[in-house]
Amino acid sequence: MDLSAISPALLIASLMVAATPLLLAAIGELVVEKAGVLNLGVEGMMIVGAICGFAVTVETGSPFMGVLAAMVGGALLSTLFAFLTQFALANQVASGLALTLFGLGLSALMGQNYIGIKPPSMPRLDIPGLSDMPFFGPIFFAHDPLLYLGILLTAAAWALLKYTRVGLILRAVGENHDAAHALGYHVIRVRILAIMFGGACAGLGGAYISLIRVPQWTEGMTAGIGWIALALVVFASWKPWRVLLGAYLFGGINVLQLNLQAAGIAIPVEYLAMSPYLITILVLVILSADKSGAPASLGRSFHASN
Amino acid sequence: MKFTKLLASAAVALGLASAAAADTTKVGFIYVGPVGDGGWTYEHDQGRLAVEEAFGDKVETFYQENVPEGADAERAITQMALQGADLIFTTSFGYMDPTINVAKKFPNVKFEHATGYKTADNVSVYSARFYEGRAVQGHIAGKMTKTNTVGYIASFPIPEVIRGINSAYIHAKRVNPDVEFKIIWVYTWFDPAKEADAAKALIEQGADVVLQHTDSTAPQAAAQEAGNVITFGQASDMGEYGPMPRVSSIIDNWAPYYVARTQAVMDGTWSTVNTWDGIDTGMVEIGEISDVVPADVKAEALAMVKALGDGSYHAFTGPINKQDGSAWLAEGETADDGTLAGMSFYVEGIVGDIPN
Numbered sequence: 001m002d003l004s005a006i007s008p009a010l011l012i013a014s015l016m017v018a019a020t021p022l023l024l025a026a027i028g029e030l031v032v033e034k035a036g037v038l039n040l041g042v043e044g045m046m047i048v049g050a051i052c053g054f055a056v057t058v059e060t061g062s063p064f065m066g067v068l069a070a071m072v073g074g075a076l077l078s079t080l081f082a083f084l085t086q087f088a089l090a091n092q093v094a095s096g097l098a099l100t101l102f103g104l105g106l107s108a109l110m111g112q113n114y115i116g117i118k119p120p121s122m123p124r125l126d127i128p129g130l131s132d133m134p135f136f137g138p139i140f141f142a143h144d145p146l147l148y149l150g151i152l153l154t155a156a157a158w159a160l161l162k163y164t165r166v167g168l169i170l171r172a173v174g175e176n177h178d179a180a181h182a183l184g185y186h187v188i189r190v191r192i193l194a195i196m197f198g199g200a201c202a203g204l205g206g207a208y209i210s211l212i213r214v215p216q217w218t219e220g221m222t223a224g225i226g227w228i229a230l231a232l233v234v235f236a237s238w239k240p241w242r243v244l245l246g247a248y249l250f251g252g253i254n255v256l257q258l259n260l261q262a263a264g265i266a267i268p269v270e271y272l273a274m275s276p277y278l279i280t281i282l283v284l285v286i287l288s289a290d291k292s293g294a295p296a297s298l299g300r301s302f303h304a305s306n
Numbered sequence: 307m308k309f310t311k312l313l314a315s316a317a318v319a320l321g322l323a324s325a326a327a328a329d330t331t332k333v334g335f336i337y338v339g340p341v342g343d344g345g346w347t348y349e350h351d352q353g354r355l356a357v358e359e360a361f362g363d364k365v366e367t368f369y370q371e372n373v374p375e376g377a378d379a380e381r382a383i384t385q386m387a388l389q390g391a392d393l394i395f396t397t398s399f400g401y402m403d404p405t406i407n408v409a410k411k412f413p414n415v416k417f418e419h420a421t422g423y424k425t426a427d428n429v430s431v432y433s434a435r436f437y438e439g440r441a442v443q444g445h446i447a448g449k450m451t452k453t454n455t456v457g458y459i460a461s462f463p464i465p466e467v468i469r470g471i472n473s474a475y476i477h478a479k480r481v482n483p484d485v486e487f488k489i490i491w492v493y494t495w496f497d498p499a500k501e502a503d504a505a506k507a508l509i510e511q512g513a514d515v516v517l518q519h520t521d522s523t524a525p526q527a528a529a530q531e532a533g534n535v536i537t538f539g540q541a542s543d544m545g546e547y548g549p550m551p552r553v554s555s556i557i558d559n560w561a562p563y564y565v566a567r568t569q570a571v572m573d574g575t576w577s578t579v580n581t582w583d584g585i586d587t588g589m590v591e592i593g594e595i596s597d598v599v600p601a602d603v604k605a606e607a608l609a610m611v612k613a614l615g616d617g618s619y620h621a622f623t624g625p626i627n628k629q630d631g632s633a634w635l636a637e638g639e640t641a642d643d644g645t646l647a648g649m650s651f652y653v654e655g656i657v658g659d660i661p662n
Contacts, residue, residue, distance in 0.1 A: 010510045018503055108340060115342050116523065116546040118530070214502045216527045219340030220372060223497040254500075258507040262457065262488040269491045269661035 006259045012252075013138045016147055017213055019251025021046070021205040021222075023150045025229035026236075026243045027157050028201025033233055034161060035194035036174035036297035040096025041081055042202050043226025044103020049074040049203025050210035051107040054217045055114055063122040067146065067207055074203020075196045077103055082195040086188050089301045104220060114217045122146070122212055144212050146204070151244070153201070158240040170194060174295035177302040187302045202226065235284035238294065242287060250280045331572050333357060333564075334391035335369035336382055338398035338521075339496035345521035346495065346541040346558070347371065350397045350420075353560035360565045364572070375400025383408040387415050393571045395564065396420065398495065399464050405429060416576050418567060421466050423647055425578050432563060435584030436466065437473035437646070438614045439556030440517075441621040442592055442607050443538045444477030446554060447485075447515040449603045450536060454484045457508030459501060459518040459525055460491045463661045465649045467519050472653045473621050474517055477610075479655055488513055491661055498524035509535055516551075526552055536598065543593040554607070555593030563589065582643065585615040622646065627654035 025042050032039050052073030057066030081099045084090040122144045133141070161167040172180040173190045181187050209225070210217055228250065236242035257272040335354050339347040354367050368389070373382045379401045386394055387408060393416045396405045402422035409417045409429045417429040425431055447456050456478060460467050471489060478485045488511060490504045501520050505528035508516055516537050518525045523544050529535040529551035539545065539555025563581065570576040583589035592611050595604045613619035624635030629652040635641060652660060 007510060014503070014506055014510070018499075021499070108342065111342065116344055116544075118527070118546075121531075209499055214498045214524045214527055215531075216498070216523060218344060218498050218522050218524070219342040220496070221498040221522075221524075223494075223499060225499065255503055255507065258490050258492075258504050259511065261490045262507050262511045262513075264488070264658050268659075269493075273491070273493050 006263055009135045009138045011255060011259060013142070015248065015252035015255040016139075016143065017251075018255050019247040020147050020150045021208045021213060021225055022229055022232065022251060023154065023244060023247035024146075024205035024208060025202045025226055026232045026247060027150070027153050027240060028198035028205075029229055030233050030236075030238055030240060030243055031157055031161075031170070031201075032194050032198035033298055034174045034238060034295055035170050035191050036177055036295050036300065036302075037085065037191050037195055038092045038096065038299040039078070039081055039099070039195060039198055040093060040230065041078070041099025041103065041226075042198075042229050043222060043224065044100035044106075045074040045077050045199045045202035046103075046206035046209075046222045046226045047107040047220070048077045048103045048110075049206030050222060051111045051114070051206075051217060052203065053207030054119055054210040055110065057119045057211060058114060058117055061120050063120060063211055066119070066211060067204065070203040070207030071200040072203070074201070074206065075199040077106075078195050078199025078202075079192075081199075082192045085301065086192055086195075089303060092299050092301070100226070108219045111217050111219060115219075117217065119211055119215055121215065146208050146212065149204075154240045154244045161240070171295070174297055177297045177300070181302070181304060187304075191302070202229075205229070232280075232284075234294075235281055235288070237284075237288040242284060245287075246280055246284050249283060250276050253279055330364060330366045331361070331393065331568060332389070332391045333365060333367045333568055333571075334386040334389070334394040335367065336373050336379065336386065336394065336396045336398075336401060337369055337371040338373060338375060338400070340371050341369070343496055343521045344523045344542055344544060345539075347397070347521060349542050349558045350395070350560055353564040354395075356561035357564050357568050361568065361572075365568060373401075377404075380404035380407055383417075384411070387412040391415060393418065393568060393576075399462070399466060416567075416571055425580060427578060430567075430579045430581070432579075432581040432583075433466070434558055434589040435582060435621075436556055436558070436590060437469045438584045438621050439590050439592055440470040440473040441477045441614065442610055443517060443554065443556070444474035444479075445481055445610060446538075446595070446599055446603060446607055447474065447517065447536075448478030448480065448482035449606075450553075450599065451478075451482065451485060451515045453512045453514045454482065454486055455512045455514065456485060456487050457505070457511075457513030457516040458487055458489045459504045459508070459516065459520055460489055461495050461520050462493060463491065465647060468652070468660060469646060469649045470517075470519055471656070472649065475656050476622070476626065476653055487656055489656075489658055492520060494520065496521045498522040501525050502528045505529060506532075523547065539593050545593065548594075549596030550598045552596070553598050554595045557591040557593050559588055559591050562587075582647075585611060586617065628652070629654055629656055 049070035053066040053070030056069035057063050084095045085092050173187050177187045232246045236246050253276040337347040341351040395418045397420045399421045405419045419431050421433040422431050492504050502524040505525035509532045514535050518540050526537050526547040529537045536553045537551045541558050543555045543557050620640035622641035624639040625637045626635040628634045
């Protein structure tokens with residue numbers, strides 16, 4: 001066992017990278033669920049975002065165009081879900097599952113010509129002086145812009161939901177869509193916008209994996225992160241900062257357990273491998289003891305005639 | 307009652323359908339990852355395409371990808387047998403028991419299970435001696451590491467993986483007594499993000515050679531970003547990452563075997579076999595060694611490939627002790643296939659325990 005081999009600064013820096021795709025997707029899904037829609041298609045939207053971002057980055061040579069394309073791709077796919085559940089009033093669980101299956105297949109098709117290509121890399125936001133600081137430099141000041149965007153989005157979602165009129169309307173729609181409708185709000189419109197926001201965030205999370213964290217395109221490369229994001233929203237009791245905490249905890253313990261293994265620490269690997277799930281759930285369950293529940297209209301279809 | 311009747315008539319209809327199309331041989335493949343993984347499953351799919359190429363209209367192939375190991379595999383294999391497959395290749399270790407279970411229910415369908423050890427009247431097993439390739443990798447790794455730290459991304463603690471670690475370690479240690487292996491078990495065959503994280507963790511802890519026993523090219527990308535780290539293509543050439551970080555590779559060439567077994571089913575000569583081929587028959591190929599490797603090291607590696615191929619050298623040749631210090635192979639003694647097939651111990655010098 002040689003714990004000195006683990007550098008805390010590098011560890012924290014890489015846990016932030018590992019957590020970001022999860023955070024982005026989960027924040028998007030949180031807003032969707034706050035509007036009363038349960039979209040289980042996160043995984044599908046992520047993987048479509050991953051290939052859209054990757055393909056456009058390779059074709060244009062610009063990672064920023066790629067990121068934009070990933071958001072558009074994810075949002076476009078989510079409009080399919082929006083159409084099915086908001087206009088055709090299809091079951092949200094089934095539609096969401098279908099969206100995941102469809103997204104996985106579609107991304108494999110789109111990605112056929114992009115296997116084994118290396119994308120142009122995203123420039124890091126190096127701040128002269130600050131980035132070279134010992135310890136804090138690599139943690140706070142030497143990341144890609146998307147990582148900061150993830151944190152900003154969390155803050156924005158929190159402020160929007162808590163302090164603004166838009167947030168109030170969104171929550172009203174999610175808590176009681178009949179009342180919101182009676183007050184004259186466009187329930188369907190609000191929900192569609194929320195769904196598209198969720199799609200764009202999931203697409204962004206996917207692109208983070210294919211452009212920065214891995215970076216390459218491989219079929220099925222999101223490997224279940226979308227599902228973890230879904231679970232995270234529930235365990236974080238629909239609170240943005242808890243989502244951030246949960247994502248960093250999950251990403252952090254994941255990276256830490258790999259590092260502990262490499263350092264040869266004498267904890268059985270099985271426990272290390274399950275620790276990210278266990279600890280994240282445990283912490284968030286303890287935090288959510290204050291009984292903040294799900295949005296009351298979550299998963300229910302709305303039609304103005306009912 | 308009605309439901310079972312329905313099932314029965316469906317089964318009869320299916321039987322008629324497959325009888326009508328009896329002149330084409332149907333070959334099914336169960337894959338653990340996507341065909342585009344660039345590694346393990348990609349090479350199996352190349353084998354499938356070779357079967358189509360070889361027999362044209364006389365054969366019909368189909369596959370199912372991303373089949374999880376475990377209970378769901380049994381459903382997927384059953385479905386394939388119900389589709390009228392004459393021969394089914396199940397291409398991952400974790401399909402072993404599901405394959406045996408399904409084979410019992412379909413005595414007329416032939417099954418081929420990759421990397422396992424359980425056979426039946428209609429179940430053959432086949433594998434490649436990847437450890438021969440690992441010996442070559444270990445040699446190059448031992449010669450080229452400057453930090454004396456070699457990282458190893460391991461998937462599941464099964465004999466095949468443990469064999470690879472031992473073989474690489476023995477040959478690295480032989481040329482570099484100071485070498486140390488850091489091993490990470492990721493418990494997945496295919497998860498690019500996790501593989502990338504594991505590679506990064508190893509690199510951050512000083513590894514300048516990363517070996518992988520997982521199927522995606524993500525560790526290659528992580529090594530490329532780090533800059534001064536070398537890797538080896540796993541299962542497939544992964545040549546797009548050469549000449550640096552990928553300096554060589556192990557390529558699994560399943561095509562000749564798949565063609566031969568399909569032919570055997572067509573001729574009615576199929577019988578249960580236990581195939582374990584290596585560099586000698588070409589089932590294991592060593593990908594081109596890039597110029598990043600110094601010429602003398604490359605020459606030694608090629609000589610080892612030749613010796614492994616013509617049988618003059620065995621990758622597990624004594625003296626070798628087990629991790630606990632007890633003797634395993636005496637001077638000049640070589641390991642027997644039985645011990646290798648069930649290998650569940652590290653050799654002397656490797657630090658850490660095998661998870662179980």
